[in-house]
Amino acid sequence: MKLITKEVLKAKIEMLGFDDIGITDITDIPDQKDSLEEYLKNGYHGDMIWLEKNKDRRSHPSNVWQDAKSVIVVSKNYAPQDNPLNNIQEKLKANISVYARANDYHELMKKSLNNLSIWLQDSYSIDSKFFVDTAPIMEKPIAQIAGVGWQGKHSNLVSRKLGSWFFLGVLLLPIKLEGSAPELDHCGSCSSCMDICPTNAIISPYKLDSRKCISYLTIEYKGHIPLEFRELIGNRIYGCDDCLAVCPWNKFASETRDIRLKAKETLDMPDLSFFLEFDYNLFNKFFESSPIKRIGKDRFLRNVLIAAGNSGSHEISTKVKKFIKHESSIIRATAIWALKKIISKKEFQKLRKIYILEEYDPIVICEWS
Numbered sequence: 392m393k394l395i396t397k398e399v400l401k402a403k404i405e406m407l408g409f410d411d412i413g414i415t416d417i418t419d420i421p422d423q424k425d426s427l428e429e430y431l432k433n434g435y436h437g438d439m440i441w442l443e444k445n446k447d448r449r450s451h452p453s454n455v456w457q458d459a460k461s462v463i464v465v466s467k468n469y470a471p472q473d474n475p476l477n478n479i480q481e482k483l484k485a486n487i488s489v490y491a492r493a494n495d496y497h498e499l500m501k502k503s504l505n506n507l508s509i510w511l512q513d514s515y516s517i518d519s520k521f522f523v524d525t526a527p528i529m530e531k532p533i534a535q536i537a538g539v540g541w542q543g544k545h546s547n548l549v550s551r552k553l554g555s556w557f558f559l560g561v562l563l564l565p566i567k568l569e570g571s572a573p574e575l576d577h578c579g580s581c582s583s584c585m586d587i588c589p590t591n592a593i594i595s596p597y598k599l600d601s602r603k604c605i606s607y608l609t610i611e612y613k614g615h616i617p618l619e620f621r622e623l624i625g626n627r628i629y630g631c632d633d634c635l636a637v638c639p640w641n642k643f644a645s646e647t648r649d650i651r652l653k654a655k656e657t658l659d660m661p662d663l664s665f666f667l668e669f670d671y672n673l674f675n676k677f678f679e680s681s682p683i684k685r686i687g688k689d690r691f692l693r694n695v696l697i698a699a700g701n702s703g704s705h706e707i708s709t710k711v712k713k714f715i716k717h718e719s720s721i722i723r724a725t726a727i728w729a730l731k732k733i734i735s736k737k738e739f740q741k742l743r744k745i746y747i748l749e750e751y752d753p754i755v756i757c758e759w760s
Contacts, residue, residue, distance in 0.1 A: 395515045397569045400463070403510060407503045408649060409465040409560075411552060413537030413571045417452060417459050417563075420536050423529050424450035437602040439611055449527035452563060456520050459563040461570075464530070464537040467500060469493070469652040470556035470644040475632045479625055482702045484660040485695065487683070488606065488630025489556070492654035495682045497523050499651055500560045507562065521562045530559045538571035544596040545584035545634040551577065554644030555635040577640070584634035589623045593634065605631035609694045610686055615721055615754060621697050621728065626663070628694040629683055663702060666695045667710040693725050700729030708734050715742065720752040727758040 397414065404412045427442075427450055436442045448454040452462055471489045478486045490496060504521035511517040522528055531548050535541050539559070540550035549555055578596075585593045592603035601607040605627055608616050616624070635641075647653060658681070669677070671688050678684040683691060696714065699707050711733070714726035731739055747759045 393515050395511075395517065395566075395568075400568070404463075404465055404507065407507055408467070409503065410468040410557065411466040411539055411550065413464045413534060413539035413574075414568050415462050415464075415533065415537040415570045415573075416567065417462055419570065419573075420452060420462065420533055422451045423532060427529070433600075435598075435600045435602065437607055437612060438614075439601065439607075445527040449529060452528055452533065452561075455526055455528055456563050456565075458518075458565040459520075460566055461564045461568040462533055462537060463562040463564065463568075464534045464539050465504070465560045465562070466534075466539050466550065466553060466557040467496070467560070467649070467652070468553050468557050468644070468647045469496065469649075470554065470641075470646050471654065472646045474636055476636045478660055479627075479633075481660060482626055483663055483704055483707070484626060485628045485663050485666055485698060486626040486660065487628060487658055489632050489635075489654070490558070491629050491682050492658040493652045494680050496558050496652065497525075497682070498680075499649075500558060501525075504560050504562060511564075517564060517566060519562050519564050521560065523558070523560045526561075528561055530561055533561065534559055536573050538574045541574045541576045541578075542597060543584060543638065544578050544582065545588075545593055545638075546597060546599045547635060549577070549638060549640050551640065551643060554641035555638045556641070556644050556647075581639060583637045583639065587633045587637045589625070589631070589633060590620055613690060615724055616693070616697060618728075622701060624694075624697050625701050626698045628663075628666070628698050629686070629691070663695060663698055664707055664710055666691070667699065667707070689719050689722055693721055696722070696725040696729045700725075700732040703733065705733055712742070715746050716749075720755050723750075723752070724755045724758045727755065731758075 401412050427446055431443055453459055469490055475489055500523040508519045508521055511519050531542050534548055540548040543549040547555060550557060590603045590605060592600055594600050605624055608620055609627060609629055674688040699711050708730060711726050711729050714722050717723050743759045750756050
């Protein structure tokens with residue numbers, strides 16, 4: 392079998408459009424069983440039940456593929472042109488997380504990793520398995536061992552080359568490769584990510600309670616968003632980038648070169664009212680190549696209604712009112728909450744008299760109070 396060198400591998404990966412590569416021997420990766428157990432025991436994962444499934448496999452990559460001897464971690468820059476923190480005060484605009492303003496990175500990364508896998512097989516007869524959020528693998532601690540970056544106090548990965556704006560892909564190989572030096576923690580005394588978090592979801596350095604995180608609440612969480620977080624969500628309708636955007640290491644980041652990861656004009660701070668016109672067919676068509684599609688129309692609409700309530704705009708209330716009779720109790724409840732915020736008390740009481748007698752859901756009835 393023809394041997395492959397680290398230099399040749401790195402050149403090929405760069406040719407495929409990745410921005411960095413790290414390699415580690417699988418035996419150098421510590422088992423994450425105890426830390427994962429503690430995380431789950433504390434309930435920090437919220438309703439992400441999939442983290443509980445296959446938790447034994449998730450603790451170490453060798454549990455995913457027993458033949459694996461080396462792990463390659465690749466990163467892909469998606470840094471925006473402008474700082475997304477500038478978007479928070481635009482209350483009538485829909486603030487979407489930077490990564491979701493472009494095409495779905497999962498498909499882009501998987502295509503490139505598939506090409507790498509084919510090349511390894513054709514040129515070197517090396518089998519491989521690759522993953523982009525598609526396997527029970529804890530990418531971030533593995534990436535730190537492989538030298539791609541370190542887990543910051545917000546628990547996300549930070550790179551001295553790319554700041555906070557990059558995606559990860561993982562490739563398992565059944566051969567030994569020369570490893571990279573592990574990355575050290577360079578956060579020091581900085582607490583910017585902790586200080587800026589709107590909901591105090593970073594409960595201590597390197598420890599995130601997902602149940603308080605706006606990204607979790609607007610993407611993963613399916614239920615009624617707790618009242619204590621609604622105003623704090625502001626205009627964020629899908630995800631939150633505050634802890635990423637404030638990181639000082641972003642001074643070394645440059646805007647992504649990949650046009651497919653640049654923000655689409657239609658998703659770069661569009662009007663909130665635009666999304667309040669969506670039906671199911673339009674939602675699916677508009678977000679066909681977007682990661683937003685996976686949360687579904689109702690969860691997305693719930694988020695938009697919260698942002699509408701935070702807009703302070705009476706003008707948008709006309710579009711919000713039509714959701715008072717929506718088939719989803721979550722949508723009805725959120726629409727009522729939003730109206731309470733943007734119309735007069737007198738106008739709200741008029742609507743209450745009309746609709747509360749038709750309501751059967753106790754949570755929705757509470758919103759009318």
